[in-house]
Amino acid sequence: MVQRRELVAGAGAAAVAAAGSFPKPAIAQAVPTIKWRMASSFPKSLDTLYGGAELFCKTVADLTDGKFQIQLFAAGEIVPGLQVLDAVQNNTVEAGQTAMYYYFGKNPAFTFGTALPFGLNARMMNAWFYHGGGNELLNEFFAKFGVYGIPGGNTNCQMGGWFRKEIKTVDDLKGLKFRVGGFAGRILQKLGVVPQQIAAGDIYPALEKGTIDAAEWVGPYDDEKLGFYKVAQYYYYPGWWEGGPCPHLIFNLGKWNELPKLYKEACITAGAQTNVWMSAKYDHLNPAALKRLVAQGTQLRPFPAEVIEACYAAARDLYAEISKENSDFKKLYDSVAAYRSEQYLWWQVAEYTFDTYMIRLRAKG
Amino acid sequence: MVQRRELVAGAGAAAVAAAGSFPKPAIAQAVPTIKWRMASSFPKSLDTLYGGAELFCKTVADLTDGKFQIQLFAAGEIVPGLQVLDAVQNNTVEAGQTAMYYYFGKNPAFTFGTALPFGLNARMMNAWFYHGGGNELLNEFFAKFGVYGIPGGNTNCQMGGWFRKEIKTVDDLKGLKFRVGGFAGRILQKLGVVPQQIAAGDIYPALEKGTIDAAEWVGPYDDEKLGFYKVAQYYYYPGWWEGGPCPHLIFNLGKWNELPKLYKEACITAGAQTNVWMSAKYDHLNPAALKRLVAQGTQLRPFPAEVIEACYAAARDLYAEISKENSDFKKLYDSVAAYRSEQYLWWQVAEYTFDTYMIRLRAKG
Numbered sequence: 001m002v003q004r005r006e007l008v009a010g011a012g013a014a015a016v017a018a019a020g021s022f023p024k025p026a027i028a029q030a031v032p033t034i035k036w037r038m039a040s041s042f043p044k045s046l047d048t049l050y051g052g053a054e055l056f057c058k059t060v061a062d063l064t065d066g067k068f069q070i071q072l073f074a075a076g077e078i079v080p081g082l083q084v085l086d087a088v089q090n091n092t093v094e095a096g097q098t099a100m101y102y103y104f105g106k107n108p109a110f111t112f113g114t115a116l117p118f119g120l121n122a123r124m125m126n127a128w129f130y131h132g133g134g135n136e137l138l139n140e141f142f143a144k145f146g147v148y149g150i151p152g153g154n155t156n157c158q159m160g161g162w163f164r165k166e167i168k169t170v171d172d173l174k175g176l177k178f179r180v181g182g183f184a185g186r187i188l189q190k191l192g193v194v195p196q197q198i199a200a201g202d203i204y205p206a207l208e209k210g211t212i213d214a215a216e217w218v219g220p221y222d223d224e225k226l227g228f229y230k231v232a233q234y235y236y237y238p239g240w241w242e243g244g245p246c247p248h249l250i251f252n253l254g255k256w257n258e259l260p261k262l263y264k265e266a267c268i269t270a271g272a273q274t275n276v277w278m279s280a281k282y283d284h285l286n287p288a289a290l291k292r293l294v295a296q297g298t299q300l301r302p303f304p305a306e307v308i309e310a311c312y313a314a315a316r317d318l319y320a321e322i323s324k325e326n327s328d329f330k331k332l333y334d335s336v337a338a339y340r341s342e343q344y345l346w347w348q349v350a351e352y353t354f355d356t357y358m359i360r361l362r363a364k365g
Numbered sequence: 366m367v368q369r370r371e372l373v374a375g376a377g378a379a380a381v382a383a384a385g386s387f388p389k390p391a392i393a394q395a396v397p398t399i400k401w402r403m404a405s406s407f408p409k410s411l412d413t414l415y416g417g418a419e420l421f422c423k424t425v426a427d428l429t430d431g432k433f434q435i436q437l438f439a440a441g442e443i444v445p446g447l448q449v450l451d452a453v454q455n456n457t458v459e460a461g462q463t464a465m466y467y468y469f470g471k472n473p474a475f476t477f478g479t480a481l482p483f484g485l486n487a488r489m490m491n492a493w494f495y496h497g498g499g500n501e502l503l504n505e506f507f508a509k510f511g512v513y514g515i516p517g518g519n520t521n522c523q524m525g526g527w528f529r530k531e532i533k534t535v536d537d538l539k540g541l542k543f544r545v546g547g548f549a550g551r552i553l554q555k556l557g558v559v560p561q562q563i564a565a566g567d568i569y570p571a572l573e574k575g576t577i578d579a580a581e582w583v584g585p586y587d588d589e590k591l592g593f594y595k596v597a598q599y600y601y602y603p604g605w606w607e608g609g610p611c612p613h614l615i616f617n618l619g620k621w622n623e624l625p626k627l628y629k630e631a632c633i634t635a636g637a638q639t640n641v642w643m644s645a646k647y648d649h650l651n652p653a654a655l656k657r658l659v660a661q662g663t664q665l666r667p668f669p670a671e672v673i674e675a676c677y678a679a680a681r682d683l684y685a686e687i688s689k690e691n692s693d694f695k696k697l698y699d700s701v702a703a704y705r706s707e708q709y710l711w712w713q714v715a716e717y718t719f720d721t722y723m724i725r726l727r728a729k730g
Contacts, residue, residue, distance in 0.1 A: 350524050
């Protein structure tokens with residue numbers, strides 16, 4: 001039989017831990033009517049990210065014949081987008097949709113929930129989550145903050161962002177005021193970048209006025225909506241800090257443990273569906289957006305190898321420093337670093353070579 | 366709101382078509398007890414492929430509180446592995462797990478359900494299925510054979526197979542007796558290959574005796590079980606005929622249309638979960654298998670560019686020929702060919718460049 005535990009990672013341990021606190025009859029609560037609230041970190045306008053949470057909530061309701069209702073709220077409707085973890089931990093809301101790396105200030109180990117810079121690509125993230133022990137390790141860590149998490153999508157590899165001038169050498173990073181999300185800023189700081197934390201709606205005016213020199217968000221489809229192409233010409237790739245970033249669906253741990261088995265099953269299955277749906281949606285929408293951006297004058301640029309290599313060296317130094325003082329980080333880093341090496345050993349053979357030939361054949365017409 | 370129809374593609378049309386045939390009260394049949402049988406094309410020993418069907422059946426049962434039971438049978442238990450489509454069409458069994466390209470002899474358009482040679486990679490397949498109109502187009506075609514299909518996994522890009530001698534030029538393909546699954550044989554025939562259709566269990570002795578010169582199956586994890594490395598030294602990549610092959614879960618169309626909405630929802634959600642689970646499982650298991658094979662003396666070889674390009678030209682010729690005489694094939698080919706061009710336009714930017722750097726950085730240590 002298939003190992004069902006691979007998909008319900010951590011649920012077992014949590015259920016055992018909570019058994020004393022939440023005794024309940026076996027049958028009577030099998031299909032109770034439950035109404036929860038979910039706070040998203042994202043605005044409704046992001047139909048890829050927020051749309052994933054909509055799909056999740058609708059599917060859970062459909063699968064339970066409408067008995068388990070999770071009402072969804074956009075960023076700012078109940079709590080600000082970056083306070084979703086706190087709201088779920090405090091049970092202000094029972095559930096949330098967020099990127100766990102937003103909370104790297106509480107503990108840098110949160111970055112592993114979403115993306116480690118120079119980490120796994122989108123498909124490798126799923127292998128690690130579902131089969132490589134990732135979900136177990138993450139939920140062991142998330143439990144310290146009173147939440148249970150399910151992978152809830154992927155933006156796929158992101159772009160490196162919008163720059164007003166070209167980056168040709170490592171020196172060009174010095175003093176660069178760069179709006180960059182989360183943990184990557186700590187790596188870039190080592191190379192002289194001045195990382196900026198700016199909310200989505202405030203990035204465009206800052207870039208227009210020159211208050212900042214560059215800004216990254218997600219990729220062509222989402223970035224186009226924010227209009228960056230109008231005020232910065234150079235669009236760099238890849239976003240090496242986000243090779244396969246995963247937003248999470250999170251639940252107050254006590255509330256999660258109280259859920260009937262059927263409803264947990266509905267959440268886990270709907271979460272896996274949301275995961276594949278969102279990644280597929282980004283792949284579907286990005287090509288046309290990229291073409292529109294280029295037609296409007298955007299210049300695509302790869303980060304020079306010299307810059308990538310300097311960033312990689314800085315990242316490894318930072319990971320070693322944090323691992324010395326933070327056992328949560330070390331445990332997750334050791335898992336991801338070993339997994340990444342195995343995964344790319346295989347990826348470079350069939351998968352990468354297939355893509356290489358397909359790209360070449362396409363270019364030849 | 367999210368477009369739920371993206372995931373239930375084709376279900377609406379099928380339901381409308383059948384509404385006259387299967388009138389039913391709105392409530393009374395909401396949660397009937399239903400027992401179905403599913404015939405798989407795969408043996409139990411393939412815990413990745415067959416394991417996906419196990420997960421699907423278990424999840425559907427769990428989501429319906431045990432009321433919708435689908436009992437799974439391995440290849441040969443009810444019908445031989447390559448007769449699953451017929452068995453589902455004839456309602457010998459209500460459901461099946463199979464690779465639709467096995468039936469390319471009935472109509473070459475079946476190849477689009479699984480993989481078009483030089484087609485989409487695994488992630489692009491999902492984008493096409495769920496958002497690019499793929500599920501709608503396929504189910505329009507499958508309906509002619511009385512079945513409804515749901516994508517049920519991915520092996521990810523396959524290997525090109527095991528060869529007893531090296532392939533250095535296109536001439537080396539002439540007269541080569543090659544065990545190769547399905548539609549790819551028709552392309553290779555144009556280059557002088559003599560394709561062989563041989564069931565899994567008979568490949569090893571044929572390769573050992575020299576009755577055939579080469580054989581392809583799936584990839585490291587599955588191939589290792591069949592022992593090919595003991596009798597053929599050269600392991601070629603990539604399997605350009607299977608960039609992201611998807612096994613399908615199929616249902617007798619009349620039976621599918623009779624299902625209560627809740628049970629259809631359970632199948633569709635569980636199918637999406639199975640899809641991401643299987644792809645992740647292959648990614649998880651293949652690296653260690655590859656290392657074991659290489660440790661046992663297997664020599665990895667990429668197909669030479671000259672060979673790949675000759676195969677690509679032959680494939681394009683074949684697609685043009687079939688499109689002239691087969692409107693099912695043409696409709697699906699036009700969709701996939703256009704989609705592939707858009708997808709690789711974008712893929713080569715962030716995703717491929719990220720992988721390129723990660724592979725280089727890994728090699729440098």
